[in-house]
Amino acid sequence: MIRRSDFPKDFIFGTATAAYQIEGAANEDGRGPSIWDVFSHTPGKTLNGDTGDVACDHYHRYKEDIQLMKEIGLDAYRFSISWPRIMPDGKNINQKGVDFYNRLVDELLKNDIKPFVTLYHWDLPYALYEKGGWLNPDIALYFRAYATFMFNELGDRVKHWITLNEPWCSSFLGYYTGEHAPGHQNLQEAITAAHNLLRAHGHAVQAFREEVKDGKVGLTNVVMKIEPGDAKPESFLVANLVDKFVNAWFHDPVVFGKYPEEAVALYTEKGLQVPDSDMNIISTPIDFFGVNYYTRTLVVFDMNNPLGFSYVQGDLPKTEMGWEIYPQGLFDMLVYLKERYKLPLYITENGMAGPDKLENGRVHDNYRIEYLEKHFEKALEAINAGVDLKGYFIWSLMDNFEWAYGYSKRFGIIYVDYNTQKRILKDSALWLKEFLKS
Numbered sequence: 312m313i314r315r316s317d318f319p320k321d322f323i324f325g326t327a328t329a330a331y332q333i334e335g336a337a338n339e340d341g342r343g344p345s346i347w348d349v350f351s352h353t354p355g356k357t358l359n360g361d362t363g364d365v366a367c368d369h370y371h372r373y374k375e376d377i378q379l380m381k382e383i384g385l386d387a388y389r390f391s392i393s394w395p396r397i398m399p400d401g402k403n404i405n406q407k408g409v410d411f412y413n414r415l416v417d418e419l420l421k422n423d424i425k426p427f428v429t430l431y432h433w434d435l436p437y438a439l440y441e442k443g444g445w446l447n448p449d450i451a452l453y454f455r456a457y458a459t460f461m462f463n464e465l466g467d468r469v470k471h472w473i474t475l476n477e478p479w480c481s482s483f484l485g486y487y488t489g490e491h492a493p494g495h496q497n498l499q500e501a502i503t504a505a506h507n508l509l510r511a512h513g514h515a516v517q518a519f520r521e522e523v524k525d526g527k528v529g530l531t532n533v534v535m536k537i538e539p540g541d542a543k544p545e546s547f548l549v550a551n552l553v554d555k556f557v558n559a560w561f562h563d564p565v566v567f568g569k570y571p572e573e574a575v576a577l578y579t580e581k582g583l584q585v586p587d588s589d590m591n592i593i594s595t596p597i598d599f600f601g602v603n604y605y606t607r608t609l610v611v612f613d614m615n616n617p618l619g620f621s622y623v624q625g626d627l628p629k630t631e632m633g634w635e636i637y638p639q640g641l642f643d644m645l646v647y648l649k650e651r652y653k654l655p656l657y658i659t660e661n662g663m664a665g666p667d668k669l670e671n672g673r674v675h676d677n678y679r680i681e682y683l684e685k686h687f688e689k690a691l692e693a694i695n696a697g698v699d700l701k702g703y704f705i706w707s708l709m710d711n712f713e714w715a716y717g718y719s720k721r722f723g724i725i726y727v728d729y730n731t732q733k734r735i736l737k738d739s740a741l742w743l744k745e746f747l748k749s
């Protein structure tokens with residue numbers, strides 16, 4: 312049975328959330344609309360028309376939530392700042408929004424919980440979207456101004472920062488598949504948005520070096536283990552290629568200053584423009600990569616698909632998201648990232664959506680305990696294989712707004728009864744509390 316003491320002494324365990332998914336108070340204290348406010352209020356975009364208007368009401372209940380983190384014994388807490396709460400019009404400061412994050416950070420520190428702050432977790436101020444959003448090259452400078460302001464405001468107390476959460480999602484789910492805000496479906500736009508997201512990241516890192524001398528800054532990407540879905544040799548080739556489109560596309564420029572050539576070649580073959588501006592800014596050195604690992608993705612060679620591949624379902628047990636439970640993929644990707652980029656790593660998200668049922672005031676989510684144990688074991692295996700893994704944040708602290716799935720998917724170790732906003736520690740939280748003492 313894995314124990315906390317098996318991990319390095321300074322290894323940190325935490326949980327992660329994001330502003331739009333938990334805060335609520337969408338129109339309170341001067342907050343402006345984000346692209347997710349508009350998207351979720353657009354009929355048909357989210358399950359049951361769910362929105363983040365109220366969510367977990369964390370904006371008002373943050374002290375209670377921090378007491379629960381303390382009760383569980385967490386070392387750290389990863390949360391994101393709502394850009395439209397800070398700059399409702401994308402430029403001018405909303406002091407009441409700033410005050411909230413000062414209160415939140417002070418309350419965490421008072422309870423010996425280390426804040427890890429994500430500057431952007433998908434909630435772009437709508438006012439900036441109206442100026443072109445991630446398609447407008449100027450967005451990188453708007454982001455730099457926002458980042459600089461937050462570094463100045465919180466940098467004396469917050470020493471661990473993540474510029475962007477999963478630029479792959481913001482660009483390819485937001486601009487190609489259209490599943491996420493702003494719901495565009497244009498591959499060229501997705502490539503352009505991805506580049507401007509990386510430029511914004513680079514500008515923020517440059518600002519960080521000027522503003523927070525004793526801090527650490529990194530980028531969090533979704534990291535998927537891409538494997539062939541059948542035994543055909545072409546499917547092995549396709550798996551390697553998809554890995555370049557999804558994983559390397561957002562890691563290589565940040566470390567090597569260039570996109571993976573195979574993927575660039577395929578895009579240009581299709582007549583798409585791949586930008587190459589500001590690679591020197593994009594590759595401003597960072598201190599760590601954040602790894603959001605959940606599952607593997609199986610692909611097969613498919614001539615009928617414009618990009619030559621299609622996704623296939625695996626036969627391993629799956630979570631409520633339909634994602635296979637595949638802890639080995641975590642080990643594989645941690646080792647892969649270490650060997651390719653030679654940077655320290657944090658698991659900034661790992662967790663599962665489960666069929667969580669409230670029974671006599673309890674949630675017996677043994678499946679989530681097993682999921683976490685197996686992934687903890689693989690993380691420890693990676694450390695023992697030489698990976699400089701420094702921490703592990705469980706997604707998520709509490710059930711919350713799961714984007715297009717609304718409130719139908721529960722990832723929390725704490726159950727939220729949305730009718731009463733009551734929080735109930737699931738068995739996984741009770742297990743974690745004991746694990747953290749072991």
Ligand SMILES: OC[C@@H]1[C@@H](O)[C@H](O)[C@@H](O)c2nc(CNc3ccccc3)cn21
Binds near residue numbers: 329332660706714722
């Ligand atoms: O879906 C669970 C979480 C989500 O709530 C977080 O806001 C986001 O950071 C997040 N990223 C992933 C992994 N991304 C992913 C995207 C498409 C398909 C499979 C995984 C999962 N999650």
